[in-house]
Amino acid sequence: MRVGIVDCYVDEPSILGVPPYISPYPRYAYGAVLASGNEPVYATVDDWRNKSSVWESVKKCHLVYIVGGALVPGKYLRTMPASMNEIIQMTQELQGTKIIAGPVARYAYTGRVKQPLEEYFEYIARLDGDALLYDLLTQKSVNGRRRTKKEWEQWAILGARCVQHAHAFPEGVIAEIETYRGCVRWISGGCSFCTDVLFGEPVFREPQAIIQEITEMYNSGLRNFRIGGQTCIYSYMAEGIGETETPRPNVDALSKLFKGIWQSCPCIEVLHLDNANPAVIAEHEAEARAITKLLVEYTTPGNAVAFGMESADPEVIKKNNLNAVPEQVIKAIEILNEYGRKRGANGMPALLPGINILCGLDGETKHTYRLNYEFLADVVRRDLWLRRINIRQVAGVRKEFKMKFKQEFQHFKYLVRTNIDMPNLKKILPERTVMRKIYIEMHEGKHAFGRQIGTYPLLVGFPYRIELNKFVDGIVVGHGARSITCIEYPLDINTCTFDALLSVPGISKHLAGAIMCNRPFRSIEQFATFLAEHMDASMVPAICAFFGFRRGN
Ligand code: SF4
Structure with missing residues (x-):
């Protein structure tokens, strides 16, 4: 049977999937369909928008799997993730059984998606959509579940060839890679707003499995990869998980992973990262330095890891159980600056930190904005470089938040963009670079x-x-x-x-x-x-x- 997989592009804190990125979700689904002995047909929301011939094939499929949802919408250039209205319109053209998966399906259970999805879809994947798809194809009945680790590895490898169907393949595409799911801070309940932590105890993929998945895509012709699918790269297979919120980073595991990738794929053009917990870096300086050096050596320039600092206000940090205090964040920024500033062949510094600031959290006051601004001004005063400062309003996915200081929020953004961002950018990329x-x-x-x-x-x-x-x-x-x-x-x-x-x-x-x-x-x-x-x-x-x-x- 031919099974349509429609990529409506996901955007989550630790999974990017809007072009140029291709997220793992449609790839895993592609692998699950192949593992079940059926034939996947990959299409995107742009195929639907443009009424391409691939869309015509999807329309005839007896089973169609739609994956989408932008949890943290960014600024997009090439295309946009599908809106809920578009997804619903799309379903009107489909003849077969329909499954909805990805963040959009998960929101449906948090009340964030207002439309009753049951009216449009026969199946809504609350957990792993690929597992639901596989069960439907092999057992004709489903209960909704997580994929097993064995399935994860098998479907990731089988689904790697899906990238060949991405628009602008191979040069204009970058594949998002997952190393693990969950957060080491699940033991304390994690940050108040975070849904990653709800996964429970982290489940890590073995280095060899990740290398094999990348190698399959590489053999298909892809040269660009982003290892962004984790909550903290420094915590990959760390020691002490379950006992402490700042486990000891595992230099050997990361070394095996990154060296192994280059051994198998020597002509990679882009190998980038995302996400690190500054508290883990600050609390384990020796290991963090070793890993930072490794990352600078074994990834490509223009690389960045985002530090989810969220707030510099001690009251907000406490009330929301945030992961790091300002002193730890400064320490982590210093370590990355020490090794990562060197300019690479593409013109960009090798590896720099980014900072995420979240506004509207519990306990916030007008003073919070002053503290956040002073923290960033202090980074500039210390002549430390930041790759980007991401300021967002908290999304009430895990629980409701009330944004009380909208004016202060706008003013804070204006001050940061004017007084911090531009001088920072001038240092990172001076004129005539x-x-x-x-x-x-x-x-x-x-x-x-x-x-x-x-x-x-x-x-x-x-x-x-x-x-x-x-x-x-x-x-x-x-x-x-x-x-x-x-x-x-x-x-x-x-x-x-x-x-x-x-x-x-x-x-x-x-x-x-x-x-x-x-x-x-x-x-x-x-x-x-x-x-x-x-x-x-x-x-x-x-x-x-x-x-x-x-x-x-
Ligand atoms: S550190 Fe906080 S925000 Fe980051 S993944 Fe863990 S719980 Fe979520």
Whole structure:
């Protein structure tokens, strides 16, 4: 039987699945269908939106598995996760039995999804949708359950080939990889807002199984991977889990994992990460240093781990049972800065920390915003670099939260974006830094926007249009609060557009026009001579540095 798998793109704190990412959920489902002896047909919500031929195949399937839900919506460039309305509209076109899975199905049980899903779906996967799908295909009856560890490994490996069907495969796709589920803080109930902790005792995948899954995708042609599916990479297979909330990091296990990945897949282009608990890093400095060095060596530049600090207010930390105090977070930031700042071949620092701040938590007062701001200002004062500061309002998934200080929240965001983000970004990526392999994803007005493939990639704007879905190199010419402006590097003197010429610092409208009228130039020297006739000669070398000269023009 052919089984449709419709990827509506998930977005969760520890699982990204909106393109360029492909999340593990549809891949596991793909593997479960193969393991049951049936034939999977992978499609995305964009296939439905565009009425592609793949969607026509899915419509004819007797069983269709839809997975979606954006728990922590981000800013998207290429496409958007499916809305609930879209998912419901989609079901009207399907003839077969329908299963809904992923965060959207889980919200249904928390009251966050208002529509009664039972009206549209025969099955709603409260636990692991892939396990439900497998049971339905093999036993014709289901109760809803978690996949076993053995199934996890088998379906992950079998489902790896699903990535070949992702849009923009292989260069424009990055596969999200899980190393474990659950949080080591489950023993205390974890942070008040967190649903990861409800999984219970963490279940770890063996290094060999993760390596094998990555190798299968690599053999299919994929070169970009993000090991983001865990609550803290430093806690992977740590010692003392169940006894303490800050278990001792397991250097050997991580070493085996990362060295093994490179041994099997020597030509990986992107290997990135996500998520770390700063308290684990701060409390086990020796192991944390060893792991940080390992991660810098065995992952690719532009890498980041997000620290879920959430608040610097001791009262909020206490009331919400948060994971770390400000002193621990500073220590962890220092350790990552010590090893991770070095700039890599793609222009980005090797490995930097990110900070998540959550607003609207229990116990919050106006003073909380001052404390949070002072903490971030202190990071800047200490000349520590942050890859990103993510400020969000808490989502009432696990329980209800009341946002009492909306004005303070907006003002806090404004202050951080203005006084912290931009100076921080200028340090990380100074003007004239060359960034390699920026994938152009969107046009807006006369502008093009793209990102490098990787974890939390920085938004790069070009002040002129560039062909979509292709890679370009860029040189930094300006900074926003959370984005940078680049122009292509090097710009070809004889073929670049008027708008591109105008974007070069130091080239006026008048000079750009004169350059256009005098093209083609036969050499950089001829171009430099021309410039010297039209401007202060001392500026010529700096301007020439932006340009290249393609032989044969
Ligand atoms: S540290 Fe807190 S937020 Fe992070 S996974 Fe554990 S319980 Fe959840």
